[in-house]
Amino acid sequence: MEPAYDYKYTDRDVRENPNLITPVKQYLGSYGGDFGFLVQARQYLAVQGTLPTSIIRGVLNCMRADPYWIGRMPVPTYAAPTSQLLRPVDLRRPRRIELKATFNKPYVMSPWKTAYLVHILNQRESRLWWHPHTGTYECLLQGWCNLDYSRRRNLIMVDNIPESREECTRCRTALQAYQATI
Numbered sequence: 001m002e003p004a005y006d007y008k009y010t011d012r013d014v015r016e017n018p019n020l021i022t023p024v025k026q027y028l029g030s031y032g033g034d035f036g037f038l039v040q041a042r043q044y045l046a047v048q049g050t051l052p053t054s055i056i057r058g059v060l061n062c063m064r065a066d067p068y069w070i071g072r073m074p075v076p077t078y079a080a081p082t083s084q085l086l087r088p089v090d091l092r093r094p095r096r097i098e099l100k101a102t103f104n105k106p107y108v109m110s111p112w113k114t115a116y117l118v119h120i121l122n123q124r125e126s127r128l129w130w131h132p133h134t135g136t137y138e139c140l141l142q143g144w145c146n147l148d149y150s151r152r153r154n155l156i157m158v159d160n161i162p163e164s165r166e167e168c169t170r171c172r173t174a175l176q177a178y179q180a181t182i
């Protein structure tokens with residue numbers, strides 16, 4: 001941040017620093033000159049009790065030239081980064097970032113009661129992504145039998161094969177074929 005006396009204020013400064021109107025009100029209240037913009041701003045303030053952002057910004061930039069205010073101008077401060085969630089999405093950032101992940105359970109299966117197969121998790125084909133805009137994670141769990149997308153999207157990871165289910169034979173065959181090559 002530049003020194004306040006050399007700093008040109010922006011509309012963003014005013015929007016994010018509601019306290020900047022206080023020195024502006026003080027300045028306009030004691031302004032005795034005849035510069036049209038400042039006279040109009042003073043009248044507006046007297047009638048409305050407040051000022052639009054662009055006028056506050058303009059008055060602040062006039063104040064910079066006033067000998068009394070040189071060295072006394074308020075330095076704008078910005079809200080903590082957490083408030084960025086309220087700002088529009090920055091489209092230059094990637095939509096999602098793939099993370100290096102270890103999926104630590106051996107099986108995946110559909111949570112639906114009617115499903116009866118349990119698939120063997122394919123670590124190499126499973127993915128974990130982070131969405132920077134929303135701060136959320138997305139994972140794609142893949143069985144060795146290469147399930148089609150509509151079937152694999154709601155898979156959950158499990159440690160064991162539940163009693164009412166059985167291991168997918170296509171998964172076992174694909175895993176054994178892969179293990180034979182390494």
Ligand SMILES: [Zn+2]
Pocket residue numbers: 118119120143144145146168169170171
């Ligand atoms: Zn399978």
